[in-house]
Every structure is written in structure tokens, then in C-alpha cells.
Amino acid sequence: MNRFDDIKKIIIKKPLKLDCGVTITDYPLAYETYGKLNQDKDNAIMVFHALTGDQFASGKNPVTNKDGWWSYVIGPNKALDTNKYFIICANVIGGCMGSFGPSSIDKKSGKKIGINFPVITINDMVNAQFNLLDHFNIDKLFCVTGGSMGGMQVLQFIANYPDKSKIAIPIACSASHSAQNIAFNELGRQAIMADENWINGNYELENKSPNKGLSVARMAAHITYLSKKGLQEKFGRKLQERDKIKFGFDADFQIESYLRYQGSIFVDRFDANSYLYITRAMDYFDLCKNSNGDLSKVFKNTKTKFFIISFTSDWLYPTAENREIVIALNSINADVGFLEVKSDKGHDSFLLDVPDFLNALKNFVDNSYKK
Amino acid sequence: MKEEFKIIANSIQREKSILDVGCGDGELMKFIYENISKKVRGLEISKDNVQKCIQKGLTVIEGNAEIDLQQFPSDSFDYVILSQTLQAFLNPEKVISDLLRIGKTSIVTIPNFGFWKVRFDLLFKGTMPVTKTLPNEWYNTPNLHMCSIKDFVNFCNDRKINLFKSLALTNNKVSSINKFNLNFKNLTSELGIFLIEK
Numbered sequence: 001m002n003r004f005d006d007i008k009k010i011i012i013k014k015p016l017k018l019d020c021g022v023t024i025t026d027y028p029l030a031y032e033t034y035g036k037l038n039q040d041k042d043n044a045i046m047v048f049h050a051l052t053g054d055q056f057a058s059g060k061n062p063v064t065n066k067d068g069w070w071s072y073v074i075g076p077n078k079a080l081d082t083n084k085y086f087i088i089c090a091n092v093i094g095g096c097m098g099s100f101g102p103s104s105i106d107k108k109s110g111k112k113i114g115i116n117f118p119v120i121t122i123n124d125m126v127n128a129q130f131n132l133l134d135h136f137n138i139d140k141l142f143c144v145t146g147g148s149m150g151g152m153q154v155l156q157f158i159a160n161y162p163d164k165s166k167i168a169i170p171i172a173c174s175a176s177h178s179a180q181n182i183a184f185n186e187l188g189r190q191a192i193m194a195d196e197n198w199i200n201g202n203y204e205l206e207n208k209s210p211n212k213g214l215s216v217a218r219m220a221a222h223i224t225y226l227s228k229k230g231l232q233e234k235f236g237r238k239l240q241e242r243d244k245i246k247f248g249f250d251a252d253f254q255i256e257s258y259l260r261y262q263g264s265i266f267v268d269r270f271d272a273n274s275y276l277y278i279t280r281a282m283d284y285f286d287l288c289k290n291s292n293g294d295l296s297k298v299f300k301n302t303k304t305k306f307f308i309i310s311f312t313s314d315w316l317y318p319t320a321e322n323r324e325i326v327i328a329l330n331s332i333n334a335d336v337g338f339l340e341v342k343s344d345k346g347h348d349s350f351l352l353d354v355p356d357f358l359n360a361l362k363n364f365v366d367n368s369y370k371k
Numbered sequence: 372m373k374e375e376f377k378i379i380a381n382s383i384q385r386e387k388s389i390l391d392v393g394c395g396d397g398e399l400m401k402f403i404y405e406n407i408s409k410k411v412r413g414l415e416i417s418k419d420n421v422q423k424c425i426q427k428g429l430t431v432i433e434g435n436a437e438i439d440l441q442q443f444p445s446d447s448f449d450y451v452i453l454s455q456t457l458q459a460f461l462n463p464e465k466v467i468s469d470l471l472r473i474g475k476t477s478i479v480t481i482p483n484f485g486f487w488k489v490r491f492d493l494l495f496k497g498t499m500p501v502t503k504t505l506p507n508e509w510y511n512t513p514n515l516h517m518c519s520i521k522d523f524v525n526f527c528n529d530r531k532i533n534l535f536k537s538l539a540l541t542n543n544k545v546s547s548i549n550k551f552n553l554n555f556k557n558l559t560s561e562l563g564i565f566l567i568e569k
Binding site for chain 1 (some may be wrong): 412418421422425426427428429431432433434442443444447
């Protein structure tokens, strides 16, 4: 049995014209849900995942057998309480957990699409996921939320559909991908493409996989998700199962061993071409570009209530970039709250057990639902 | 609730929009939200206080008034409240001009440095004053620019700021301040409450 057989999917018949000009139709979108949709259908939350996330935000991921990426946030009595809310999370298009992506099979050739997959954007991802509202017959969501690339999708969702969610919580993100972040993504892509097993993106045809390149991409990216202080406290200069350095290029230090491990487990669950496509979508994300740099115009028509959260030690999507969103919303007198959570855990804070974050999220969501 | 907050709340018309600058733990905002207007938002510098506000279901932005007020558009609120915070700013003059720009009406309250107990401490004890409204010692006070009721009235007059309501508070008793009793109120009041407009 294929490990993807159990995944819930809808086939989207409605054509979607992508930003690159290509139109896609009859494409699969894989999703998962948690909790129950109530009779009034006013308790639905759409959660958007980050670069390497998937639809399994909570519970056990049936493919990787690991906890869902937002297990600290989603569950009974948690910040997004599954006793109260109906939570929908889809795998983005371009992804590799069942949604239409480079590892999907091309109907004509019967082979994996690979590098012939069209280049997608955050806008395309959001427009594809919007079809889930129709699928569940939901007129208006209660909440859209997500961190990092998930936060970008939140912003894009409200920009595209200003009256389709009561509240929006973009976390640790940016309205416009910075040069530094494009640079890190490019580093990852170059690592993948430099792997001889990438074979111009056609590795699946030859039953190969650019694991070394993908693993290096993950290692580099992983560093950007942590903070200097967090790394220093966790690893310092501690040596890996040895008393002294060995004057070689083995993993002498624990941090090296840790990164190698993170890289090695990543290649088991993630497709290298998906990594290229999704990082590209992030790089192309610039919500201001159609309004001459004025982000506030993007949200002009929204009645949505915003709560923006950043983390003190996040240097990938720093507070200043999150604050740009707050400033834009303030300048049009939108209903916006903002909190910078103190945490040493870097950009990854939004995925981890950070009580100040989880409490603020829960309080905001629950109070907003009451009103 | 503090008498000061009751006076501020009573000065606000129903269903108007309010920005509470330095809203603290949201006590005043919550009262306003529940009794006067749902259109109330806050700006607060302390993370702990922002958390308390969120817990109360209030919309608050974590930020520093001296930096972050400039992002609010002109005339975007009917009322802007600044309760006992003016003296803690590096540049109170700039903050006041932002309040006047953002709010149609601004409500500013100040602990009165002209209060007789304050004068007594300095004059007879020769020490920096410590009172109910000024509870800190010189070395740990957040206050940078103390002023008296009279100073604030002069400040407004010099800048042609329309000071259309001035109240004094002492021992939970409210009274009006006018140009005839200004010197007396400046001596006998713990707190000044001012409604100002451009």
C-alpha cells in the first residue's frame, strides 16, 4: 500500500490561473481536519503551514509517524481548541504530501512532473486552498492563522478575500520577503542543484534523489530557525561522544552532529523539487508590489480583526518586519493588536512550547470567538 | 476602579472610538469596552501588560508611544487617553502634538508636582517628594519631566491648545479648575485631568 493512500484529498475542478500564466485544473489538494464544524459553521479555522510543513498540523502524521508540526497549538483545550473549533489545514500546492506538486504524476506521460511543474506563488497556494471553503460549505471562516510562510498566506488570504475571515493571526512573518531571506533560500536551492543526483530536476525518472544537496539545504535553513543564544546554550562547544577534538572533519562538535542528523531525517520526508518550488514562492512574495510599496492599500477593504505576533530572538522574520504589517494596518485604522513574545528559541518559537505565545494566542482566539 | 478612571470614562460619549495610550493592564479600557464603547484600542510598552489586556479580550498594540504614535493616521480616533504617563516621556511635547493630531479630543492626566505635599517634602524635608501619585524614590522613578497643573495650563496656553475642560482631583473629590482658582488648585490637587483639542 502506498503511504499516501490514507490522505484526504479533494480534486479541484475549477481552473486556477497561476501567476506565472499557466492554468491548472483537476488537481488534487490534500488536507486534514481537527475538531467538528458546528451547525452555524462559524467555528472554522484555516491553518496555513510553513515551508516544510504539511496538512498534519496536529496528532500523529501518518506518513512520518511524528507529532504534527503544530501539536503545541492545536488539540483539546490547547490554544486552538479542537473541542471548540473546526481546524482545516491543507498541504500547499507545490508540496509533497499529496497536493498537486512536482512529485505528482503527469496524466499524459504517466511520469512524475518534476521540474516541469509550473512555478507557483503564495497567491496561487492561497487561491487553491480557498476551494476548501466551498468543499465544507463554509461562507466565512472564523480565523486564518499560520507562522512563517503560513503567516504570509494569512496576509495573502485577507488581501484576496477581505471579508472571508473574522480574525487573522499572522505569526513571525513578513509582507515582503527580504534580500537576506531570498539569499538563504538561494543557498538551499544551489545546494540541491549542485547535487549530481538532482539531474536537472529529473532524479525521479532515474530513481535517484539529491539527498546530499537537500540535506545541506536543510542544515543551512535550520540554523536560520534558531538563535545564537539558543544554540550556544544548547550546544556551546560540547563535543560529540568524544573527550577531545580529533583533528579531522568528522562531527567533533555536538552542533555538527545535530545538524547532520536534522539534514538526514529531512530527506526521508521531503521532496527536493518541492523545496525548490516552495522557497521560490516565498522569494516572490511581496504584497506591496501591486500598490507602489504601500502595504496599507492591500488591506483597505478589510473588516478583519488582526493580531500579529513576533518573537524577540527571531532574526529571520524579525519584529521590525512584523511591525511593518502593524503600521500598515494602523494607518488605515484597521482593528489590529500586536505582541512581541520574549523567547530565546529564534524563528522556530512559533512551533515550540513557548507559554507566553500559546497563552496570548489562546486568549485572543477565545475572546474573539465570544464576541 | 480608580476615581481618575471614572472621571475619564464619564468624559467619553457612547460608541465613540478611543485610543488609550499607555493603557497598562487594560483596567480603564475594559470598563470603557463594557460600558461605553466597543471601539476601544490600546498602546502599551510592557509585554506583561499587553498579555493581561489580551486576556481581557482587549485589542492592544505592544509599542512605545514616543515611536509608535506616529504611525496612527490623523483624526483617526474620537478620543485619545494619556493617563499619568506624560511625565515619563523623553519628549512630552512631541507626544502631546501626536495626541492632538490623532484624536479629536485628548484626555491627559498628570500627577501634580505643585501639590502642597510635594512642595512640603522639598521645602522642609529637603528630599525629593514621595506621595501617593508619585510613589517612587528619585533613583527609581520612571518620571523624567514632572510638571504642575499650572505648568500644563501654561503649556497649553503658550501653544494655543484648546484646553476646554480642566479638573482637579484630591482625596477622590473632583473640582473644576479655572483661571481664578488656578494657583489654589495647583497647591491643593494631587492630580490634574485635562480635555484638550487642537
